[in-house]
Amino acid sequence: MGLVDQLVNQPHYTLVNQPRENDILSHKELFDSIPEEYLSHKEKYENAIRKTVLYYRLMQKYQNYKEGSTILDETRANYRNLVSFAVFKDYPPLMLHNGMFIPAIAGQGTPEQQKHWLKRAKNMEILGTYAQTELGHGTFIRGLETTAEYDPSTEEFVLHSPTLTSYKWWPGGLGHTVNYCVVMAQLYIRGRHHGMQPFLVQLRDEATHMPLPGVKLGEIGAKLGLSTVNNGFLAFEHHRIPRDRMLMKNAQVLKDGTFVAGPSSKLAYGTMIYVRVIIVNGMANLMAKAATIAVRYSAVRRQSQIKPSEPECQILDYVTQQHKLLICIATSLAFSTCARWLWDVYTGVMGQMESGNMDHLPELHALACSLKVVSTMDVSGLVERCRLACGGHGFMHSSNLPYTYGLATAACTYEGENTVLLLQTARSLVKAWQKGSKGKPLSPTEAYLMDKSPVPKWENTLDGIIAGFRRVSAGKVQDCVSKIDKLVKMGTSYEDAWNQTSVRLVAASEAHSRAVILATFRSEVSRAAAALSPPLSRVLHQLVHLYCVYWALERLGDLLLYTSIAERDVQELQQQYEDLLQKIRPNAVGLVDAFDLRDEILNSTLGAYDGRVYERLMEEALKSPLNAEPVNQSFHQYLKPFMHGKL
């Protein structure tokens, strides 16, 4: 299936655009008569729960959960991700139920535990979240303080939060929504520490929803975005759970308290890899949404004149506007293709691990970290650029660009803070360099690091640019290794040398990610384009070209340091870039239409398909409760006395 065909015919589209009678989005009760911006914090949450129940009931009715079709396939289809944008401008309170609670059981539970708990969770008989982060720790998992002490006399685990900083803090839905959760806690048996393990814990009574004895729950308060996710806190007071509530696919605790270690202690972190992989695709969706809104608005909005003798032009005709927005279209496609490629890598490694082969887990971890970082970093920045490109109307909540920014920027922090994850990938790159320097084979995505051939003459071609980014990455990694080695030889500890080199390590890690993304985007489009019509193939190759040249110009400093690019090459690249903007401009609206995001999913006064921007802005304005009366009561209560000197 061709690339754009994939966009239009992705499984979720067959579900979303299916005949009317099965079309979730045709159920108008799912949508708000009063914009949620005018609801209180509490009303927003209650309204989100109302819509959640409706939405999931319809999903269960229409979305044929084939027995055995794993939650991973459904999530991969983007179905939930895109359609939920229609119902919730922010994420729903059950985002973590599907996004982590179910995947954690699927990835960490024994077959028996999966059989029992997955069925109840997928049928929504129980609602869960994933509780790992604490008030005092998010990144440093080994520093988490919640304990699970095994009591062999009762065959129970005793969960306890010893300090305020050990309170679980952030898990979505934890405040008032879920009644179960997967808790990551430090396992102790007879005083001996056995690392971080996953426990499936009931938090609330299934009938009354009251917190169980020894369980303290609440929500953490207002946030920059995701206002309906109900992020909460959780503390245990010597709370007992049965032995069979530890998810024991990897490590086990026998009745007598014997600990049986899994093949790797890091398998307990597997859910995080899965979510990082999913996030890349989620970012592609967010970028498609913002690009559709901003490009369509830029085709409708006329402002100023290019020539005094001509009428006001579409702002999309300004080359600066094309520079702002066309890269957004290419970025969505880049991360969409990389997400599918990464998903195939993920499922391949998971399959190998099922048969005990852990060899490719480190490469998957490094890839998941780096692509999660670059996709969230780029998309957050470009969604904000889309907002700015829409002028004042982009600042309106009704444009849906501020919400979209909130969704994107949150992902820079959750599931692994971006700097920390880039350092994880850097750790893998330095180890690869050291391994390769001893003549040992490297993983496919890191093998280029050992290219010791002389730096070739620069070529302003896709091959030349991709090769250039690989040179940059390899050069940066080599510089990091040299600096660390030099510091260690001077008597600095390896850890301190690592920290003193960490700014360069983060840059090397990003450079590696860009090299992977450029190469993958290019190869995936070339593969897909073969099945497309020549015009479609041409425009997709133009987008790949634009993407590669854009990033070459963005990273000129690095290319000048590590490749043979010269001034005339740069001048030519700049001209190539401007020529591509001109070539793609006529297809800009058609390309965002090909994302095929319905008005209900865009949820935007600026991005609606019919282009009635001004009428929609006015319709939304009149929904403000303040417009219900010509004079607000505060005039008589405060302003009038104040203006007449009586206050």
Ligand SMILES: CCCCCCCC/C=C\CCCCCC(=O)SCCNC(=O)CCNC(=O)[C@H](O)C(C)(C)COP(=O)(O)OP(=O)(O)OC[C@H]1O[C@@H](n2cnc3c(N)ncnc32)[C@H](O)[C@@H]1OP(=O)(O)O
């Ligand atoms: C809008 C679009 C979005 C769409 C999304 C839809 C669905 C999403 C659903 C829900 C949304 C998510 C909400 C957010 C949920 C959360 O935030 S859950 C909490 C997430 N928390 C983290 O990610 C914590 C980040 N910290 C870490 O991962 C680790 O602490 C660390 C890796 C930073 C450091 O760990 P440490 O123990 O100090 O390890 P090191 O000594 O650095 O490394 C030890 C070795 O272990 C390897 N390793 C580390 N992590 C993993 C892993 N996950 N998998 C495999 N291997 C791992 C590491 O490479 C080291 O190996 P070597 O020793 O061989 O080098």
Ligand SMILES: Cc1cc2nc3c(=O)[nH]c(=O)nc-3n(C[C@H](O)[C@H](O)[C@H](O)COP(=O)(O)OP(=O)(O)OC[C@H]3O[C@@H](n4cnc5c(N)ncnc54)[C@H](O)[C@@H]3O)c2cc1C
């Ligand atoms: C919207 C949202 C939803 C979330 N949902 C969940 C959830 O459902 N479940 C859950 O368990 N968690 C959740 N989290 C928590 C999230 O996983 C953590 O916020 C994240 O892991 C970062 O940890 P932290 O907040 O403790 O930040 P810190 O780790 O304290 O980071 C603060 C700063 O310190 C720096 N830093 C930290 N360690 C290092 C290091 N080793 N080297 C260099 N710099 C470092 C970071 O780069 C950052 O600049 C959510 C967070 C958000 C924002």
